[in-house]
Amino acid sequence: SLFYSILMLSLNCSRSERIKSMFYHAYNSYLDNAFPYDELRPLTCDGQDTWGSFSLTLIDALDTLLVLGNQTEFQRVASILQDTVDFDIDVNASVFETNIRVVGGLLSAHLLAGRAGMELEPGWPCSGPLLRMAAEAARRLIPAFQTPTGMPYGTVNLLHGVSPTETPVTCTAGVGTFILEFATLSRLTGDPTFEDVARRALTALWKTRSDIGLVGNHIDVLSKKWVAQDAGIGAGVDSYFEYLVKGAILLQDEELLNMFHAYDAAIQNYTRFDDWYLWVQMHKGTVSMPIFQSLEAFWPGLQSLLGNLDSAVRTFQNYYSVWRQFGGLPEFYSIPQGYTVDKREGYPLRPELIESAMYLFRATGDHTYLQLGLDALESIEKVSRTPCGYASVKDLRDHQLDNRMESFFLAETIKYLYLLFDPTHFLHGGGMEGDGSWEEGGEGGQCVLGAGGFIFNTEAHPLDPAALYCCSRHSKERQELRDALLSLSHPKKKAGSQSKPADERAGEPPQSQSESIALKPGEKKTLPTLSCPVQPFSARLSVLGQVFSDNS
Ligand code: DMJ
Numbered sequence: 001s002l003f004y005s006i007l008m009l010s011l012n013c014s015r016s017e018r019i020k021s022m023f024y025h026a027y028n029s030y031l032d033n034a035f036p037y038d039e040l041r042p043l044t045c046d047g048q049d050t051w052g053s054f055s056l057t058l059i060d061a062l063d064t065l066l067v068l069g070n071q072t073e074f075q076r077v078a079s080i081l082q083d084t085v086d087f088d089i090d091v092n093a094s095v096f097e098t099n100i101r102v103v104g105g106l107l108s109a110h111l112l113a114g115r116a117g118m119e120l121e122p123g124w125p126c127s128g129p130l131l132r133m134a135a136e137a138a139r140r141l142i143p144a145f146q147t148p149t150g151m152p153y154g155t156v157n158l159l160h161g162v163s164p165t166e167t168p169v170t171c172t173a174g175v176g177t178f179i180l181e182f183a184t185l186s187r188l189t190g191d192p193t194f195e196d197v198a199r200r201a202l203t204a205l206w207k208t209r210s211d212i213g214l215v216g217n218h219i220d221v222l223s224k225k226w227v228a229q230d231a232g233i234g235a236g237v238d239s240y241f242e243y244l245v246k247g248a249i250l251l252q253d254e255e256l257l258n259m260f261h262a263y264d265a266a267i268q269n270y271t272r273f274d275d276w277y278l279w280v281q282m283h284k285g286t287v288s289m290p291i292f293q294s295l296e297a298f299w300p301g302l303q304s305l306l307g308n309l310d311s312a313v314r315t316f317q318n319y320y321s322v323w324r325q326f327g328g329l330p331e332f333y334s335i336p337q338g339y340t341v342d343k344r345e346g347y348p349l350r351p352e353l354i355e356s357a358m359y360l361f362r363a364t365g366d367h368t369y370l371q372l373g374l375d376a377l378e379s380i381e382k383v384s385r386t387p388c389g390y391a392s393v394k395d396l397r398d399h400q401l402d403n404r405m406e407s408f409f410l411a412e413t414i415k416y417l418y419l420l421f422d423p424t425h426f427l428h429g430g431g432m433e434g435d436g437s438w439e440e441g442g443e444g445g446q447c448v449l450g451a452g453g454f455i456f457n458t459e460a461h462p463l464d465p466a467a468l469y470c471c472s473r474h475s476k477e478r479q480e481l482r483d484a485l486l487s488l489s490h491p492k493k494k495a496g497s498q499s500k501p502a503d504e505r506a507g508e509p510p511q512s513q514s515e516s517i518a519l520k521p522g523e524k525k526t527l528p529t530l531s532c533p534v535q536p537f538s539a540r541l542s543v544l545g546q547v548f549s550d551n552s
């Protein structure tokens with residue numbers, strides 16, 4: 001009824017205001033006490049560098065400012081970042097984290113700059129200062145991909161490239177979580193390098209799947225040997241699957257979707273029990289860890305993007321029951337025991353369950369998902385709020401806190417919460433629905449932007465498929481013109497014949513051998529230690545006293 005709709009609208013409005021005030025409490029505190037460090041320390045009220053030295057929280061939070069409607073602060077911060085952030089630094093950075101948070105954050109800010117009322121240079125969205133910054137950051141990551149397999153190292157020095165002592169062992173997500181940002185870069189700028197390396201890594205990873213169609217958790221990027229052989233959908237793997245689905249949607253790429261479907265069939269067959277997903281040995285399919293990890297809570301949302309609503313809804317219910325038990329999602333939850341796992345009782349303010357709630361509410365309209373949003377709002381306020389921000393929960397059983405507020409709290413958790421309660425937000429897409437659903441861009445306003453919805457990268461940074469299409473079209477037209485002119489001056493040279501598609505190059509040596517840090521004859525091999533963007537997987541496995549290593 002009309003009364004009910006008005007009531008819901010006003011309730012959602014007051015929730016939106018509460019979420020905004022949460023954001024500003026944390027954001028202002030970061031600016032006042034932690035900037036230019038990467039993160040705020042909410043208990044000691046100061047800052048620290050964590051994933052590099054790039055004022056990470058500010059980059060990660062930039063597009064959230066616009067999501068909350070704050071154009072002026074978006075403009076101010078965008079120009080501060082242009083003036084202050086320098087990637088020419090002697091810092092060892094995670095290739096994965098720098099990509100999803102820094103490259104992803106800058107790309108989405110670039111794509112939203114028009115809506116933020118920024119002065120746009122001619123040619124936007126195919127050029128612009130934030131796009132150049134994103135490309136600069138990504139260029140610093142490229143040396144990591146120069147391995148014989150094309151799979152990247154986990155860490156790269158932004159100034160010197162990959163250290164000769166760097167471990168070649170990285171996690172699956174660290175290999176397969178680039179296609180969204182790198183293809184966006186390539187298609188906006190016309191430089192194919194980024195998309196090529198991301199595709200080469202994806203192809204190489206695909207070829208390493210086991211006979212039963214599963215991938216493990218950590219791989220040696222030089223030898224292609226699986227070092228940790230647990231297959232599942234959580235830590236170390238999660239966003240690989242996410243990027244196959246979202247890459248397929250963003251790029252209209254059937255090959256990526258087919259890869260996902262093949263994995264999904266094996267995942268459903270071997271790892272799903274009562275709509276929970278367990279960890280299994282990648283070659284045998286036998287259960288290795290009957291555990292739910294909080295990172296896995298993105299899965300129902302991903303399934304809903306594919307239209308698999310029934311199973312998504314049931315899995316969400318399982319995960320929501322864990323949230324209700326603890327007022328948050330513990331990092332690990334033992335399914336048979338129905339309880340947290342030793343040393344993994346924390347909740348570092350992660351977004352995944354809220355993210356799934358947002359997708360499922362959009363898909364079903366069921367108010368269960370709003371209820372989860374309310375629960376999250378209440379418990380984060382009650383347990384995590386400090387005078388100086390919001391603190392990660394060290395232990396959900398006694399509400400001890402950690403002196404850490406990860407940048408994804410402002411980039412993802414708050415953003416998804418806000419979007420959950422604002423179903424007509426322009427980021428939900430849907431043509432005429434919502435305020436400012438689309439805008440004009442490109443040279444001479446020839447592109448319609450935003451009308452096809454947005455795809456969120458794994459750090460909740462929205463990317464616009466229409467911008468990719470628009471800029472590819474322009475660069476194709478320019479290329480055709482160049483080729484036509486070239487063929488007039490060099491009639492024999494066949495235009496466009498110089499580069500092979502990335503998948504045909506899979507398995508070939510890296511293009512730039514001089515920059516490769518692959519072992520050369522006579523060089524000493526360092527023992528592989530595990531390297532993962534989240535936490536060493538060995539540590540998590542040792543919780544159960546089970547480490548699967550390949551001795552064959
Ligand atoms: C974020 O950095 C990303 O969502 C990533 O995919 C997983 N970990 C955090 C949030 O939990």
